[in-house]
Amino acid sequence: MDLHIRYEGDDDPDKCTARRLAKFDLAELHKSHRATPYGVVLNPHAEQALSPADRVAATTGQTETLVALDCSWESAGEARFSLPGEHRALPYLVAANPVNFGRPMKLTTVEAMAAALAIFGEWEEAENILSKFTWGHTFLELNEEPLRRYSECADSTDVVAVQQEYLDRGE
DSSP states (O other), rough: OOEEEEEOOOSOOOTTTHHHHHTTTEEEESTTTTSSOOOOEOOOOOOBOOOOGGTTTTEEEEEEEEEEOOOOGGGGGGGGGSSSSSSEEEOOOOSSTTTTOOTOOOOOHHHHHHHHHTTTTTTHHHHHTTTTSSTHHHHHHTHHHHHHHTTTTTSSSHHHHHHHHHHHOOO
């Protein structure tokens, strides 16, 4: 699966997971909306949850494309997500990155991409991109059960139902 990131460059470059993915040729950075390809866009403001069924939406011709926006959480307003593509929100997951460890839904770009890959059944690729970070394996360990359950869902409605179970538990 091709990983593309609309890169804003407003975070600390030393902590930027998108830049590290690009450094290892695991993702392509784009500095404008126009240059960013069409695909499934990970958007926390989207009305529909990401599900395995969205893998079809990620296919453009012969290429499967996953797109994320890399920007500061302080500036991650809805207007910043005007990227071309099918917008989907990730379901409930817990961050493992050192800045937001244990906080729900405060994922880095690499965590978001890895979560989407796992939901699409691409566990090895998720592990590969996370392997570039000392804390990367912890993300999959913390979220193993929900990611497996989300990856077994038929569609967004099923994902939301599974997510609700975690929210009801107060995890």
